[in-house]
Amino acid sequence: MGRPCALREKEVERVFSTPTIQQINSDYAEFFNLVGNNTGVDLSENGFRDITTVVDFLYIQVSYRIYYPPLPDWTTEGNVKCNNNPIIPCKDKTVYEIMKEMNDLRFYVMYNSTELHKLDGGSVLTDIGKKFGEYVAGNRSVTYNIYSAHDSTVSAVLTALQISDAKQPEYTATVMVELHKSAGDAQGHEVKVFYKPITDNSSIEEKNLPGCPSPCKLEDFLQYVKRFEISDWDKECGNNVPTTPAPPSTDSLGLTHQEKITIIACSTVVVVFCLILLIMFVRKRSSRSMAPYLSLGTGA
Known part of the structure:
Protein backbone atom coordinates (compact mmCIF):
# COMPACT_ATOMS: atom_id res chain seq x y z
CA MET A 1 0.00 0.00 0.00
CA ASN A 112 -14.55 1.30 -0.56
CA SER A 113 -14.36 1.39 -4.35
CA THR A 114 -13.56 -1.20 -6.98
CA GLU A 115 -10.21 0.41 -7.74
CA LEU A 116 -9.24 0.80 -4.08
CA HIS A 117 -10.23 -2.80 -3.30
CA LYS A 118 -7.71 -3.89 -5.91
CA LEU A 119 -4.92 -1.45 -5.07
CA ASP A 120 -5.05 -1.74 -1.28
CA GLY A 121 -6.44 -4.84 0.46
CA GLY A 122 -6.48 -6.81 -2.77
CA SER A 123 -2.72 -7.30 -2.82
CA VAL A 124 -2.84 -9.13 0.52
CA LEU A 125 -5.77 -11.30 -0.57
CA THR A 126 -4.04 -12.13 -3.86
CA ASP A 127 -1.00 -13.34 -1.93
CA ILE A 128 -3.18 -15.47 0.37
CA GLY A 129 -4.93 -17.03 -2.63
CA LYS A 130 -1.56 -17.78 -4.24
CA LYS A 131 -0.29 -19.53 -1.11
CA PHE A 132 -3.49 -21.58 -0.82
CA GLY A 133 -3.08 -22.71 -4.43
CA GLU A 134 0.55 -23.69 -3.84
CA TYR A 135 -0.38 -25.66 -0.72
CA VAL A 136 -3.08 -27.65 -2.50
CA ALA A 137 -0.66 -28.28 -5.38
CA GLY A 138 1.74 -30.00 -2.96
CA ASN A 139 4.08 -27.25 -1.78
CA ARG A 140 3.50 -27.59 1.96
CA SER A 141 6.73 -26.18 3.34
CA VAL A 142 4.75 -23.29 4.84
CA THR A 143 1.54 -23.93 6.75
CA TYR A 144 1.09 -20.63 8.57
CA ASN A 145 1.54 -17.07 7.33
CA ILE A 146 1.33 -13.93 9.45
CA TYR A 147 0.97 -10.45 7.97
CA SER A 148 1.85 -7.65 10.35
CA ALA A 149 0.05 -4.50 9.29
CA HIS A 150 -1.52 -1.22 10.32
CA ASP A 151 -5.20 -0.73 11.11
CA SER A 152 -5.53 0.83 7.65
CA THR A 153 -4.43 -2.43 6.01
CA VAL A 154 -6.87 -4.44 8.12
CA SER A 155 -9.64 -2.06 7.08
CA ALA A 156 -8.60 -2.37 3.42
CA VAL A 157 -8.74 -6.19 3.59
CA LEU A 158 -12.14 -6.21 5.31
CA THR A 159 -13.53 -3.74 2.80
CA ALA A 160 -12.16 -5.69 -0.18
CA LEU A 161 -13.84 -8.82 1.22
CA GLN A 162 -17.01 -6.73 1.68
CA ILE A 163 -17.31 -7.71 5.34
CA SER A 164 -16.32 -4.38 6.90
CA ASP A 165 -18.43 -2.99 9.74
CA ALA A 166 -17.49 0.54 8.60
CA LYS A 167 -15.41 1.21 11.71
CA GLN A 168 -11.74 1.83 12.36
CA PRO A 169 -10.27 -1.54 13.40
CA GLU A 170 -9.10 -1.73 16.98
CA TYR A 171 -5.38 -2.03 17.52
CA THR A 172 -4.43 -5.75 17.37
CA ALA A 173 -7.60 -6.53 15.38
CA THR A 174 -6.97 -9.71 13.41
CA VAL A 175 -8.30 -11.21 10.18
CA MET A 176 -7.84 -14.97 9.85
CA VAL A 177 -8.24 -16.74 6.50
CA GLU A 178 -8.06 -20.51 6.96
CA LEU A 179 -7.77 -23.36 4.47
CA HIS A 180 -9.60 -26.56 5.46
CA LYS A 181 -10.17 -29.98 3.98
CA SER A 182 -13.74 -30.29 2.76
CA ALA A 183 -15.88 -32.35 5.11
CA GLY A 184 -17.71 -34.22 2.36
CA ASP A 185 -14.97 -34.33 -0.28
CA ALA A 186 -11.65 -36.03 0.41
CA GLN A 187 -9.98 -34.13 -2.44
CA GLY A 188 -11.72 -30.82 -1.90
CA HIS A 189 -10.77 -27.76 0.14
CA GLU A 190 -12.69 -24.87 1.59
CA VAL A 191 -11.95 -21.48 3.11
CA LYS A 192 -13.17 -19.91 6.33
CA VAL A 193 -12.72 -16.25 7.25
CA PHE A 194 -12.70 -15.11 10.87
CA TYR A 195 -12.42 -11.65 12.37
CA LYS A 196 -11.29 -10.92 15.91
CA PRO A 197 -11.97 -7.20 16.42
CA ILE A 198 -10.22 -6.93 19.78
CA THR A 199 -7.89 -9.12 21.84
CA ASP A 200 -9.29 -8.13 25.23
CA ASN A 201 -11.88 -10.91 25.08
CA SER A 202 -12.51 -14.23 23.39
CA SER A 203 -14.98 -12.84 20.86
CA ILE A 204 -14.32 -14.07 17.33
CA GLU A 205 -16.63 -13.73 14.34
CA GLU A 206 -16.93 -16.15 11.42
CA LYS A 207 -17.65 -14.13 8.29
CA ASN A 208 -19.62 -14.96 5.16
CA LEU A 209 -18.24 -13.61 1.90
CA PRO A 210 -20.71 -12.18 -0.62
CA GLY A 211 -22.08 -15.07 -2.66
CA CYS A 212 -19.90 -17.56 -0.80
CA PRO A 213 -21.15 -18.37 2.71
CA SER A 214 -18.73 -20.01 5.11
CA PRO A 215 -17.26 -22.48 4.50
CA CYS A 216 -16.49 -21.17 1.02
CA LYS A 217 -15.19 -23.61 -1.60
CA LEU A 218 -11.54 -22.92 -2.38
CA GLU A 219 -12.33 -22.60 -6.09
CA ASP A 220 -14.91 -19.90 -5.34
CA PHE A 221 -12.54 -18.06 -3.01
CA LEU A 222 -9.76 -18.10 -5.59
CA GLN A 223 -12.19 -16.81 -8.19
CA TYR A 224 -13.20 -14.02 -5.80
CA VAL A 225 -9.63 -12.83 -5.16
CA LYS A 226 -8.63 -13.22 -8.81
CA ARG A 227 -10.23 -9.84 -9.52
CA PHE A 228 -7.50 -8.21 -7.42
CA GLU A 229 -4.53 -9.55 -9.39
CA ILE A 230 -2.12 -6.91 -10.72
CA SER A 231 0.55 -8.10 -13.14
CA ASP A 232 2.18 -4.70 -13.71
CA TRP A 233 1.85 -2.23 -10.84
CA ASP A 234 3.12 0.85 -12.69
CA LYS A 235 0.95 0.13 -15.72
CA GLU A 236 -2.13 -0.48 -13.55
CA CYS A 237 -1.52 2.75 -11.65
CA GLY A 238 -0.67 4.81 -14.70
CA ASN A 239 2.63 5.85 -13.15
CA ASN A 240 5.00 7.87 -15.29
CA VAL A 241 7.99 5.53 -15.35
CA PRO A 242 11.09 6.89 -17.15
CA THR A 243 11.74 4.95 -20.33
CA THR A 244 14.94 2.93 -20.11
CA PRO A 245 17.21 3.97 -23.00
CA ALA A 246 18.13 1.25 -25.47
CA PRO A 247 21.64 -0.15 -24.93
CA PRO A 248 24.23 1.19 -27.40
CA SER A 249 25.00 -1.01 -30.40
CA THR A 250 28.24 -3.00 -30.32
CA ASP A 251 30.53 -4.67 -32.86
CA SER A 252 31.60 -8.32 -33.00
CA LEU A 253 34.00 -7.70 -30.11
CA GLY A 254 31.27 -6.24 -27.94
CA LEU A 255 32.64 -2.69 -28.23
CA THR A 256 30.46 0.37 -28.71
CA HIS A 257 31.36 3.17 -31.10
CA GLN A 258 32.33 5.42 -28.19
CA GLU A 259 34.53 2.73 -26.67
CA LYS A 260 36.35 2.22 -29.99
CA ILE A 261 37.02 5.97 -30.29
CA THR A 262 38.40 6.02 -26.74
CA ILE A 263 40.71 3.07 -27.44
CA ILE A 264 42.00 4.64 -30.68
CA ALA A 265 42.64 7.97 -28.96
CA CYS A 266 44.53 6.33 -26.08
CA SER A 267 46.55 4.19 -28.50
CA THR A 268 47.50 7.27 -30.53
CA VAL A 269 48.73 9.07 -27.41
CA VAL A 270 50.84 6.05 -26.40
CA VAL A 271 52.36 5.72 -29.90
CA VAL A 272 53.20 9.44 -30.07
CA PHE A 273 54.77 9.29 -26.61
CA CYS A 274 56.92 6.29 -27.62
CA LEU A 275 58.05 8.06 -30.81
CA ILE A 276 59.11 11.11 -28.81
CA LEU A 277 61.15 8.93 -26.45
CA LEU A 278 62.75 7.13 -29.41
CA ILE A 279 63.72 10.40 -31.12
CA MET A 280 65.21 11.77 -27.91
CA PHE A 281 67.22 8.58 -27.43
CA VAL A 282 68.59 8.61 -31.00
CA ARG A 283 69.57 12.25 -30.82
CA LYS A 284 71.38 11.68 -27.55
CA ARG A 285 73.39 8.77 -29.01
CA SER A 286 74.25 10.79 -32.10
CA SER A 287 75.55 13.74 -30.10
CA ARG A 288 77.91 11.45 -28.20
CA SER A 289 79.37 9.76 -31.32
CA MET A 290 80.06 13.09 -33.06
CA ALA A 291 81.93 14.78 -30.16
CA PRO A 292 85.21 16.58 -31.44
CA TYR A 293 88.62 15.14 -30.59
CA LEU A 294 90.75 17.14 -28.14
CA SER A 295 93.69 19.01 -29.71
CA LEU A 296 97.05 17.86 -28.24
CA GLY A 297 98.97 20.87 -29.47
CA THR A 298 102.61 20.84 -30.88
CA GLY A 299 104.44 22.94 -28.37
CA ALA A 300 106.65 25.88 -29.35
Whole structure:
Protein backbone atom coordinates (compact mmCIF):
# COMPACT_ATOMS: atom_id res chain seq x y z
CA MET A 1 0.00 0.00 0.00
CA GLY A 2 2.95 2.21 0.39
CA ARG A 3 4.02 2.07 -3.27
CA PRO A 4 3.41 5.15 -5.43
CA CYS A 5 0.23 4.90 -7.48
CA ALA A 6 -1.20 7.77 -9.51
CA LEU A 7 -4.54 5.97 -9.97
CA ARG A 8 -4.93 5.46 -6.23
CA GLU A 9 -4.28 9.13 -5.48
CA LYS A 10 -6.85 10.11 -8.09
CA GLU A 11 -9.42 7.64 -6.74
CA VAL A 12 -8.94 8.73 -3.13
CA GLU A 13 -9.42 12.33 -4.21
CA ARG A 14 -12.63 11.31 -5.97
CA VAL A 15 -14.19 9.44 -3.03
CA PHE A 16 -13.48 12.36 -0.70
CA SER A 17 -15.09 14.78 -3.16
CA THR A 18 -18.49 13.09 -3.49
CA PRO A 19 -21.63 15.12 -2.66
CA THR A 20 -22.17 13.09 0.54
CA ILE A 21 -18.71 13.90 1.90
CA GLN A 22 -18.94 17.51 0.81
CA GLN A 23 -22.24 17.79 2.67
CA ILE A 24 -20.54 16.54 5.84
CA ASN A 25 -17.79 19.12 5.37
CA SER A 26 -20.40 21.85 4.96
CA ASP A 27 -22.62 20.81 7.88
CA TYR A 28 -19.63 20.45 10.20
CA ALA A 29 -17.75 23.58 9.08
CA GLU A 30 -18.12 25.19 12.51
CA PHE A 31 -17.07 21.96 14.19
CA PHE A 32 -13.92 21.69 12.08
CA ASN A 33 -13.14 25.31 12.91
CA LEU A 34 -13.42 24.47 16.63
CA VAL A 35 -11.05 21.50 16.30
CA GLY A 36 -8.63 23.51 14.19
CA ASN A 37 -8.52 26.39 16.67
CA ASN A 38 -7.69 23.98 19.50
CA THR A 39 -5.07 21.96 17.64
CA GLY A 40 -3.57 24.21 14.99
CA VAL A 41 -4.51 21.69 12.29
CA ASP A 42 -6.09 23.22 9.19
CA LEU A 43 -9.36 21.38 8.53
CA SER A 44 -10.93 24.04 6.33
CA GLU A 45 -10.35 22.33 2.97
CA ASN A 46 -11.58 18.79 3.68
CA GLY A 47 -12.17 18.32 7.38
CA PHE A 48 -13.72 14.86 7.01
CA ARG A 49 -10.64 13.57 5.20
CA ASP A 50 -8.10 15.25 7.47
CA ILE A 51 -9.76 14.73 10.87
CA THR A 52 -7.72 11.54 11.32
CA THR A 53 -4.67 13.75 11.88
CA VAL A 54 -6.22 14.84 15.18
CA VAL A 55 -8.31 11.90 16.32
CA ASP A 56 -5.55 9.28 15.94
CA PHE A 57 -3.60 10.74 18.85
CA LEU A 58 -6.69 10.82 21.06
CA TYR A 59 -7.74 7.33 19.97
CA ILE A 60 -4.35 5.93 21.00
CA GLN A 61 -4.74 7.52 24.41
CA VAL A 62 -8.22 6.05 24.85
CA SER A 63 -7.34 2.61 23.42
CA TYR A 64 -4.34 2.15 25.68
CA ARG A 65 -6.19 3.57 28.67
CA ILE A 66 -3.71 6.37 29.17
CA TYR A 67 -5.53 8.35 31.82
CA TYR A 68 -2.76 10.84 32.40
CA PRO A 69 -2.73 13.32 30.95
CA PRO A 70 -6.52 13.19 30.49
CA LEU A 71 -8.18 14.09 27.21
CA PRO A 72 -8.25 17.87 26.65
CA ASP A 73 -11.34 19.54 28.08
CA TRP A 74 -12.52 20.79 24.70
CA THR A 75 -12.80 17.19 23.41
CA THR A 76 -15.35 16.28 26.10
CA GLU A 77 -17.65 19.22 25.41
CA GLY A 78 -21.11 18.71 23.90
CA ASN A 79 -23.62 20.97 22.14
CA VAL A 80 -21.86 20.61 18.80
CA LYS A 81 -23.52 22.26 15.80
CA CYS A 82 -23.81 20.08 12.69
CA ASN A 83 -27.00 21.24 10.88
CA ASN A 84 -28.63 17.89 11.69
CA ASN A 85 -26.39 15.95 9.33
CA PRO A 86 -28.13 12.58 8.71
CA ILE A 87 -24.89 10.64 8.11
CA ILE A 88 -23.18 11.63 11.36
CA PRO A 89 -25.75 13.00 13.83
CA CYS A 90 -24.24 15.18 16.54
CA LYS A 91 -26.99 15.36 19.15
CA ASP A 92 -25.88 14.43 22.69
CA LYS A 93 -22.33 13.65 21.56
CA THR A 94 -19.00 15.06 22.68
CA VAL A 95 -16.41 16.49 20.30
CA TYR A 96 -14.28 13.36 20.65
CA GLU A 97 -17.22 11.03 20.00
CA ILE A 98 -18.03 12.88 16.79
CA MET A 99 -14.41 12.85 15.66
CA LYS A 100 -14.22 9.11 16.34
CA GLU A 101 -17.43 8.45 14.42
CA MET A 102 -16.10 10.48 11.51
CA ASN A 103 -12.84 8.56 11.52
CA ASP A 104 -14.72 5.26 11.52
CA LEU A 105 -16.63 6.28 8.42
CA ARG A 106 -13.47 7.69 6.87
CA PHE A 107 -11.73 4.29 7.17
CA TYR A 108 -14.60 2.74 5.24
CA VAL A 109 -14.83 5.43 2.56
CA MET A 110 -11.06 5.43 2.10
CA TYR A 111 -11.03 1.87 0.71
CA ASN A 112 -14.55 1.30 -0.56
CA SER A 113 -14.36 1.39 -4.35
CA THR A 114 -13.56 -1.20 -6.98
CA GLU A 115 -10.21 0.41 -7.74
CA LEU A 116 -9.24 0.80 -4.08
CA HIS A 117 -10.23 -2.80 -3.30
CA LYS A 118 -7.71 -3.89 -5.91
CA LEU A 119 -4.92 -1.45 -5.07
CA ASP A 120 -5.05 -1.74 -1.28
CA GLY A 121 -6.44 -4.84 0.46
CA GLY A 122 -6.48 -6.81 -2.77
CA SER A 123 -2.72 -7.30 -2.82
CA VAL A 124 -2.84 -9.13 0.52
CA LEU A 125 -5.77 -11.30 -0.57
CA THR A 126 -4.04 -12.13 -3.86
CA ASP A 127 -1.00 -13.34 -1.93
CA ILE A 128 -3.18 -15.47 0.37
CA GLY A 129 -4.93 -17.03 -2.63
CA LYS A 130 -1.56 -17.78 -4.24
CA LYS A 131 -0.29 -19.53 -1.11
CA PHE A 132 -3.49 -21.58 -0.82
CA GLY A 133 -3.08 -22.71 -4.43
CA GLU A 134 0.55 -23.69 -3.84
CA TYR A 135 -0.38 -25.66 -0.72
CA VAL A 136 -3.08 -27.65 -2.50
CA ALA A 137 -0.66 -28.28 -5.38
CA GLY A 138 1.74 -30.00 -2.96
CA ASN A 139 4.08 -27.25 -1.78
CA ARG A 140 3.50 -27.59 1.96
CA SER A 141 6.73 -26.18 3.34
CA VAL A 142 4.75 -23.29 4.84
CA THR A 143 1.54 -23.93 6.75
CA TYR A 144 1.09 -20.63 8.57
CA ASN A 145 1.54 -17.07 7.33
CA ILE A 146 1.33 -13.93 9.45
CA TYR A 147 0.97 -10.45 7.97
CA SER A 148 1.85 -7.65 10.35
CA ALA A 149 0.05 -4.50 9.29
CA HIS A 150 -1.52 -1.22 10.32
CA ASP A 151 -5.20 -0.73 11.11
CA SER A 152 -5.53 0.83 7.65
CA THR A 153 -4.43 -2.43 6.01
CA VAL A 154 -6.87 -4.44 8.12
CA SER A 155 -9.64 -2.06 7.08
CA ALA A 156 -8.60 -2.37 3.42
CA VAL A 157 -8.74 -6.19 3.59
CA LEU A 158 -12.14 -6.21 5.31
CA THR A 159 -13.53 -3.74 2.80
CA ALA A 160 -12.16 -5.69 -0.18
CA LEU A 161 -13.84 -8.82 1.22
CA GLN A 162 -17.01 -6.73 1.68
CA ILE A 163 -17.31 -7.71 5.34
CA SER A 164 -16.32 -4.38 6.90
CA ASP A 165 -18.43 -2.99 9.74
CA ALA A 166 -17.49 0.54 8.60
CA LYS A 167 -15.41 1.21 11.71
CA GLN A 168 -11.74 1.83 12.36
CA PRO A 169 -10.27 -1.54 13.40
CA GLU A 170 -9.10 -1.73 16.98
CA TYR A 171 -5.38 -2.03 17.52
CA THR A 172 -4.43 -5.75 17.37
CA ALA A 173 -7.60 -6.53 15.38
CA THR A 174 -6.97 -9.71 13.41
CA VAL A 175 -8.30 -11.21 10.18
CA MET A 176 -7.84 -14.97 9.85
CA VAL A 177 -8.24 -16.74 6.50
CA GLU A 178 -8.06 -20.51 6.96
CA LEU A 179 -7.77 -23.36 4.47
CA HIS A 180 -9.60 -26.56 5.46
CA LYS A 181 -10.17 -29.98 3.98
CA SER A 182 -13.74 -30.29 2.76
CA ALA A 183 -15.88 -32.35 5.11
CA GLY A 184 -17.71 -34.22 2.36
CA ASP A 185 -14.97 -34.33 -0.28
CA ALA A 186 -11.65 -36.03 0.41
CA GLN A 187 -9.98 -34.13 -2.44
CA GLY A 188 -11.72 -30.82 -1.90
CA HIS A 189 -10.77 -27.76 0.14
CA GLU A 190 -12.69 -24.87 1.59
CA VAL A 191 -11.95 -21.48 3.11
CA LYS A 192 -13.17 -19.91 6.33
CA VAL A 193 -12.72 -16.25 7.25
CA PHE A 194 -12.70 -15.11 10.87
CA TYR A 195 -12.42 -11.65 12.37
CA LYS A 196 -11.29 -10.92 15.91
CA PRO A 197 -11.97 -7.20 16.42
CA ILE A 198 -10.22 -6.93 19.78
CA THR A 199 -7.89 -9.12 21.84
CA ASP A 200 -9.29 -8.13 25.23
CA ASN A 201 -11.88 -10.91 25.08
CA SER A 202 -12.51 -14.23 23.39
CA SER A 203 -14.98 -12.84 20.86
CA ILE A 204 -14.32 -14.07 17.33
CA GLU A 205 -16.63 -13.73 14.34
CA GLU A 206 -16.93 -16.15 11.42
CA LYS A 207 -17.65 -14.13 8.29
CA ASN A 208 -19.62 -14.96 5.16
CA LEU A 209 -18.24 -13.61 1.90
CA PRO A 210 -20.71 -12.18 -0.62
CA GLY A 211 -22.08 -15.07 -2.66
CA CYS A 212 -19.90 -17.56 -0.80
CA PRO A 213 -21.15 -18.37 2.71
CA SER A 214 -18.73 -20.01 5.11
CA PRO A 215 -17.26 -22.48 4.50
CA CYS A 216 -16.49 -21.17 1.02
CA LYS A 217 -15.19 -23.61 -1.60
CA LEU A 218 -11.54 -22.92 -2.38
CA GLU A 219 -12.33 -22.60 -6.09
CA ASP A 220 -14.91 -19.90 -5.34
CA PHE A 221 -12.54 -18.06 -3.01
CA LEU A 222 -9.76 -18.10 -5.59
CA GLN A 223 -12.19 -16.81 -8.19
CA TYR A 224 -13.20 -14.02 -5.80
CA VAL A 225 -9.63 -12.83 -5.16
CA LYS A 226 -8.63 -13.22 -8.81
CA ARG A 227 -10.23 -9.84 -9.52
CA PHE A 228 -7.50 -8.21 -7.42
CA GLU A 229 -4.53 -9.55 -9.39
CA ILE A 230 -2.12 -6.91 -10.72
CA SER A 231 0.55 -8.10 -13.14
CA ASP A 232 2.18 -4.70 -13.71
CA TRP A 233 1.85 -2.23 -10.84
CA ASP A 234 3.12 0.85 -12.69
CA LYS A 235 0.95 0.13 -15.72
CA GLU A 236 -2.13 -0.48 -13.55
CA CYS A 237 -1.52 2.75 -11.65
CA GLY A 238 -0.67 4.81 -14.70
CA ASN A 239 2.63 5.85 -13.15
CA ASN A 240 5.00 7.87 -15.29
CA VAL A 241 7.99 5.53 -15.35
CA PRO A 242 11.09 6.89 -17.15
CA THR A 243 11.74 4.95 -20.33
CA THR A 244 14.94 2.93 -20.11
CA PRO A 245 17.21 3.97 -23.00
CA ALA A 246 18.13 1.25 -25.47
CA PRO A 247 21.64 -0.15 -24.93
CA PRO A 248 24.23 1.19 -27.40
CA SER A 249 25.00 -1.01 -30.40
CA THR A 250 28.24 -3.00 -30.32
CA ASP A 251 30.53 -4.67 -32.86
CA SER A 252 31.60 -8.32 -33.00
CA LEU A 253 34.00 -7.70 -30.11
CA GLY A 254 31.27 -6.24 -27.94
CA LEU A 255 32.64 -2.69 -28.23
CA THR A 256 30.46 0.37 -28.71
CA HIS A 257 31.36 3.17 -31.10
CA GLN A 258 32.33 5.42 -28.19
CA GLU A 259 34.53 2.73 -26.67
CA LYS A 260 36.35 2.22 -29.99
CA ILE A 261 37.02 5.97 -30.29
CA THR A 262 38.40 6.02 -26.74
CA ILE A 263 40.71 3.07 -27.44
CA ILE A 264 42.00 4.64 -30.68
CA ALA A 265 42.64 7.97 -28.96
CA CYS A 266 44.53 6.33 -26.08
CA SER A 267 46.55 4.19 -28.50
CA THR A 268 47.50 7.27 -30.53
CA VAL A 269 48.73 9.07 -27.41
CA VAL A 270 50.84 6.05 -26.40
CA VAL A 271 52.36 5.72 -29.90
CA VAL A 272 53.20 9.44 -30.07
CA PHE A 273 54.77 9.29 -26.61
CA CYS A 274 56.92 6.29 -27.62
CA LEU A 275 58.05 8.06 -30.81
CA ILE A 276 59.11 11.11 -28.81
CA LEU A 277 61.15 8.93 -26.45
CA LEU A 278 62.75 7.13 -29.41
CA ILE A 279 63.72 10.40 -31.12
CA MET A 280 65.21 11.77 -27.91
CA PHE A 281 67.22 8.58 -27.43
CA VAL A 282 68.59 8.61 -31.00
CA ARG A 283 69.57 12.25 -30.82
CA LYS A 284 71.38 11.68 -27.55
CA ARG A 285 73.39 8.77 -29.01
CA SER A 286 74.25 10.79 -32.10
CA SER A 287 75.55 13.74 -30.10
CA ARG A 288 77.91 11.45 -28.20
CA SER A 289 79.37 9.76 -31.32
CA MET A 290 80.06 13.09 -33.06
CA ALA A 291 81.93 14.78 -30.16
CA PRO A 292 85.21 16.58 -31.44
CA TYR A 293 88.62 15.14 -30.59
CA LEU A 294 90.75 17.14 -28.14
CA SER A 295 93.69 19.01 -29.71
CA LEU A 296 97.05 17.86 -28.24
CA GLY A 297 98.97 20.87 -29.47
CA THR A 298 102.61 20.84 -30.88
CA GLY A 299 104.44 22.94 -28.37
CA ALA A 300 106.65 25.88 -29.35
